[in-house]
Amino acid sequence: MRDVELRRGARLVLTGVSLEVRRGELVALMGPSGVGKTSILRAIAGLEGFQSGTVEVEDLQLNAGERPSATVRLGRKVGMVFQFHHLFEHLPVLKNVWLAPVHVYGIPQREAERRARDLLTILGVEHRAAALPRELSGGEAQRVAIARALAVDPPLLLLDEPTASLDGARRTELSDLLQSLVRNGRTLIVATHDEEFARSCAHRVLHVDQGQVFEEKQQD
Amino acid sequence: MAILMRAATLVLLTGFAQPALSSAASQPELRWAGDPEGGAPFVEADPTNPDRLTGFDVEIAELIARGLDRKANFININFTSIDQSIERGDAEIGLSGIEDTPARRAGFATTVPYYQFREVLSVRDGDAARFRTLADLRGRRIGTLGGTIAYDILLRAEREFGIRAVSYDDDVHPYSDLVVGRLDAVLLDHVLAERRHRTVSGFTIQPQSVAVSQYIGVLAARNSDLRNKVNDILRGAMRDGSLEKIFRKWGVWNDDQRALQARVLAGEPVPPVSGAEGMDFSKAISGWEAARHYFPSLIRASLVTVALSCAAMGLAVLLGITIASGRVYGNSLMQALLTGYVEIMRGTPILLQLFVLYYGIAEAIRLPAFAAALLGLALNYAAYESEIYRSALEAVSIGQLEAARILGLSERQVLTLVRGPQAFRLALAPMTNDFVALLKDSSLVSVLTVLELTKQTQIFATNIGSWVIPGLLCAALYLAMSLPLAALARKLERRWKAATE
Numbered sequence: 001m002r003d004v005e006l007r008r009g010a011r012l013v014l015t016g017v018s019l020e021v022r023r024g025e026l027v028a029l030m031g032p033s034g035v036g037k038t039s040i041l042r043a044i045a046g047l048e049g050f051q052s053g054t055v056e057v058e059d060l061q062l063n064a065g066e067r068p069s070a071t072v073r074l075g076r077k078v079g080m081v082f083q084f085h086h087l088f089e090h091l092p093v094l095k096n097v098w099l100a101p102v103h104v105y106g107i108p109q110r111e112a113e114r115r116a117r118d119l120l121t122i123l124g125v126e127h128r129a130a131a132l133p134r135e136l137s138g139g140e141a142q143r144v145a146i147a148r149a150l151a152v153d154p155p156l157l158l159l160d161e162p163t164a165s166l167d168g169a170r171r172t173e174l175s176d177l178l179q180s181l182v183r184n185g186r187t188l189i190v191a192t193h194d195e196e197f198a199r200s201c202a203h204r205v206l207h208v209d210q211g212q213v214f215e216e217k218q219q220d
Numbered sequence: 221m222a223i224l225m226r227a228a229t230l231v232l233l234t235g236f237a238q239p240a241l242s243s244a245a246s247q248p249e250l251r252w253a254g255d256p257e258g259g260a261p262f263v264e265a266d267p268t269n270p271d272r273l274t275g276f277d278v279e280i281a282e283l284i285a286r287g288l289d290r291k292a293n294f295i296n297i298n299f300t301s302i303d304q305s306i307e308r309g310d311a312e313i314g315l316s317g318i319e320d321t322p323a324r325r326a327g328f329a330t331t332v333p334y335y336q337f338r339e340v341l342s343v344r345d346g347d348a349a350r351f352r353t354l355a356d357l358r359g360r361r362i363g364t365l366g367g368t369i370a371y372d373i374l375l376r377a378e379r380e381f382g383i384r385a386v387s388y389d390d391d392v393h394p395y396s397d398l399v400v401g402r403l404d405a406v407l408l409d410h411v412l413a414e415r416r417h418r419t420v421s422g423f424t425i426q427p428q429s430v431a432v433s434q435y436i437g438v439l440a441a442r443n444s445d446l447r448n449k450v451n452d453i454l455r456g457a458m459r460d461g462s463l464e465k466i467f468r469k470w471g472v473w474n475d476d477q478r479a480l481q482a483r484v485l486a487g488e489p490v491p492p493v494s495g496a497e498g499m500d501f502s503k504a505i506s507g508w509e510a511a512r513h514y515f516p517s518l519i520r521a522s523l524v525t526v527a528l529s530c531a532a533m534g535l536a537v538l539l540g541i542t543i544a545s546g547r548v549y550g551n552s553l554m555q556a557l558l559t560g561y562v563e564i565m566r567g568t569p570i571l572l573q574l575f576v577l578y579y580g581i582a583e584a585i586r587l588p589a590f591a592a593a594l595l596g597l598a599l600n601y602a603a604y605e606s607e608i609y610r611s612a613l614e615a616v617s618i619g620q621l622e623a624a625r626i627l628g629l630s631e632r633q634v635l636t637l638v639r640g641p642q643a644f645r646l647a648l649a650p651m652t653n654d655f656v657a658l659l660k661d662s663s664l665v666s667v668l669t670v671l672e673l674t675k676q677t678q679i680f681a682t683n684i685g686s687w688v689i690p691g692l693l694c695a696a697l698y699l700a701m702s703l704p705l706a707a708l709a710r711k712l713e714r715r716w717k718a719a720t721e
Contacts, residue, residue: 047622080626086619090642100627103637145623152627 004043004053013039014050017213019206021189023155026182028202029191035208037191038083041158044189045080057156079154083161085145087133093120093144094129097151105152112151119147123177138165150181157181159190163197175201249293250285253302253311254278257390261411261470262317263294276470277315280334280454283462284313284437287453288446300367300389300682303328306440313437313450317409319369320434320492323684329447333434333490334454334463335472336480337409339370341426342417344398348424351405358382360404363394366675367682369433369493370407386589386669387679393579395420397669400582402589411472431495434480458485511689514680521676522697528593528672529659529701535598536658537651540605547606548613549631558606565603571664573600578668593665601658608650612643652709656702673697 004017014036021027029037042048044055046062055062057077088096097116101107107115120126123143128136136144142165149157159178163171171194178188178201191208192198198205207214254263254277266272273294285292295311302314306328313331318324320333341362343351351357354377362377364370366387374385386403388394394406399422406413406423413425437454439447457463458481467473483490546558565573577599578592587595616639624634666675677694681687 045626047626078626080623082619082623084619086617086623088620088624088638088642090638090645099637100624100629103633104628148623148627 004040004050004055014043015210015212016053017043018053019213021156021187023187024182024185026178026188026190026201026203028198028205029189029208029213030193030195030198030205031208032193035210037193037208038160040208040213041080041160041189041191044156045078045158047080077154078156078158079149079152080158081142081145081149081160081162083164085133085141087136087141087144087148089133092130092132093125093136096133096144097148100148100152116147116151119150120144123147124173139167139170142166146177154186156187156189159188161192162190163192163194171197172200247288247290250281250288250290250313251293251295251311252281252285253295253297253305253314254281254316255297255299255302258299258316259391260415261472263315276335276466276472277317279466279469280437280457280463281313281315283457283466284315284450284453287456288449299365300678303438303682304687306438309440312443312446313439315437317411317435318438320436320490321369321372322492324436324438325492327441327686329439329441329444331437331439331447332451332454332484333436333480334458335435335467336476337411337433337435338429338476339373339407339431339433339495340410340413340429342395342398342406342408342413342423343404343426344401345422345424347404348426352426352428354383354407354430355381357405360384361386361402362405362407363388363397363403363669364407365389365391365394365412366679368408369431370409371679372683373431374407387666387671387675388669389667391416393669395423396579396582398423400586402586429495431493432476433493434490455485511693514676514690515693518673518676518680518693518697521671521673522701524671525659525662525673526701528590528597528665528670529655529662532594532597532601532662533655533658535594536601536605539598539602540609543602543606544609544613545635547610549635562603562606565600566607570596570600570661571667574664574668589665589668589670593662593668593670596668597658597662597665601654604654605651608647608654609643612646613639615646616642648709648713652706655705655709659702659705660698 004014017036017040019040029040031037039048043050044057046055050064052064054064060077087093088099091099094113094116097119098109098112101112101115102109117126117129120129123146125136125140125143125147128140128144133141133144142162146159146162162174162178166174175197178190182188182203190198190202204215254273256263256265256273258264259275261275262277263273263275266274278294281292281294295305297305297311297314297316299316302316302318303324305311306314320330324330341351341354341357351360354362354373357377358381361384362374363386364374366389371385371387374383377383378385386394391408391412394403394408395416397403398406399420407430410425410429417423417425437447437450439450454463463481464473464477467477480490543558543562546554547562550558574593574596577596578587578589581587620638620642621634624638625631629637662672663674666672666678673694677690681690684690
């Protein structure tokens with residue numbers, strides 16, 4: 001991500017953000033709410049157009065002014081877990097997870113369902129497979145949203161405030177899960193205001209302030 | 221009789237002798253009902269001064285008022301509702317080319333007949349040689365004014381000669397539809413036919429009359445005293461030639477009138493309807509007998525209502541989805557065009573839209589009545605449906621759409637898999653509501669001669685002179701259609717809810 005400037009109306013949200021994340025790296029974007037963490041993720045995901053700069057994900061390049069057709073191109077490279085989950089309200093949990101594998105990637109439904117169930121098991125919500133999103137607790141919805149994002153197996157996964165609706169024990173579990181994803185070759189960018197969580201899992205913690213990103217010390 | 225005649229003359233003389241102003245002001249006004257839409261020569265708003273009425277019925281009303289030493293006060297009542305208004309007491313006497321029927325004679329205090337008319341067939345010039353009588357018109361469409369003797373004759377002719385009766389709310393459009401070919405003949409009073417013949421060309425009035433009847437004044441049965449006074453005044457006007465003068469002024473005097481007046485003055489009975497190619501109009505039928513007689517036609521009319529509503533709603537839903545999608549996904553030009561369409565359809569009366577579709581564009585595209593009705597209702601309701609779908613589409617959170625896009629779903633898949641299904645659930649309740657409303661709004665298409673339930677009920681009510689039985693039957697039939705619909709919608713809502721739980 002190079003020199004990205006993003007404006008909403010008259011307000012300058014990102015003022016020339018440059019950021020490089022290597023394959024297999026887990027990077028945390030830290031900072032209080034409202035400093036532009038979510039906007040950075042949305043710009044990378046192609047959900048939000050920006051006025052100048054470029055975003056590159058592997059061999060795909062997203063230029064200023066391109067949107068939202070870019071989203072579909074990026075879709076196969078980038079997954080995103082939203083702070084407010086945004087599960088499909090009319091579909092049960094299991095179908096939320098297998099919808100994209102079946103309809104986008106053409107995986108047979110039986111196979112996609114099996115993998116969806118496995119993912120829900122890994123995330124500890126397989127008992128909620130038949131529930132509707134409105135019947136889930138915040139923590140359950142969070143984990144279903146992660147399962148849905150993982151179901152299409154994106155090389156780059158963006159997570160926006162993933163710990164917002166989790167308690168202490170669940171936070172540790174999530175940290176372990178994210179690290180195992182990275183070990184399997186995925187690249188993760190996590191936006192969070194939870195410093196303890198960030199330090200527990202990230203290779204690198206970046207601070208976001210007033211629409212800019214500042215490098216911190218290197219972590220192992 | 222002599223005493224009576226002297227009394228009548230006396231009444232008349234008093235009426236004329238006193239310069240109405242002073243004494244008429246102290247008397248209550250004579251409220252008389254008529255329909256200016258019927259037009260000249262009956263009752264018409266003066267073209268040069270629309271606040272003033274002209275016509276032979278207006279002059280007869282004034283003549284009667286003068287005779288009663290009262291001032292005539294006109295009450296504007298729709299032609300088909302005059303009987304009921306008289307019964308209600310909105311007006312004391314109805315005078316508007318009102319026909320002499322057995323039902324009126326039985327249910328009201330009717331005056332002596334004051335004008336004799338002939339029911340005549342009008343056909344296109346080219347058909348003058350082959351369509352001379354009702355029997356010649358087997359399988360053909362014949363139009364007339366609803367709730368008239370002519371309509372009753374056509375209903376009987378449907379059974380006897382296999383013609384198709386088409387009911388209109390006015391006497392202008394039957395002739396224009398005849399000329400453009402929507403009808404093959406029109407059966408109406410010679411007074412109406414001759415008047416129309418002066419302004420519309422292309423049709424011929426057949427000389428042979430189908431039936432003969434008279435115009436009368438109609439009063440409530442309880443007002444027989446007043447009716448007797450009115451009869452005296454009318455007879456007086458026949459005797460002294462003032463009635464003839466009025467009819468001559470309006471160009472409708474002929475020898476039939478001389479014969480009628482002679483019979484009335486001689487006290488001979490005049491049958492309400494005669495001729496009618498052997499049909500029997502001699503007796504009035506009771507309300508229940510009429511209900512039995514009309515019930516099959518009410519059922520047929522209900523089927524028209526159901527078929528029309530279902531087809532119109534189906535079309536409105538398809539169009540509505542298209543319009544809503546265009547407004548949500550289309551470019552700004554398309555959005556502006558579709559918004560314009562919705563605002564025009566919602567902002568103008570559906571009645572106007574129906575008229576434009578059927579009569580307005582008839583020169584260019586001659587839609588059959590049912591097709592025009594179906595299209596009119598569908599085009600109008602599509603505007604309302606599209607608003608429901610648009611707001612339902614917009615009610616699905618942007619976050620879910622973004623989540624779907626980032627999972628790689630195409631815009632089409634986002635619509636069909638995520639946005640559409642949720643929007644449809646939101647739209648279902650208001651859609652059901654609209655369907656029930658459409659079922660009832662379908663009654664408006666009777667202005668295009670489509671004989672649906674409300675129109676059939678109105679004809680029924682006009683013919684028996686009461687709304688009680690027809691009204692109850694009609695309400696029961698509408699409920700029989702709308703209640704199952706509401707139940708079906710509730711069931712669908714429950715099923716979709718259950719399927720996702």
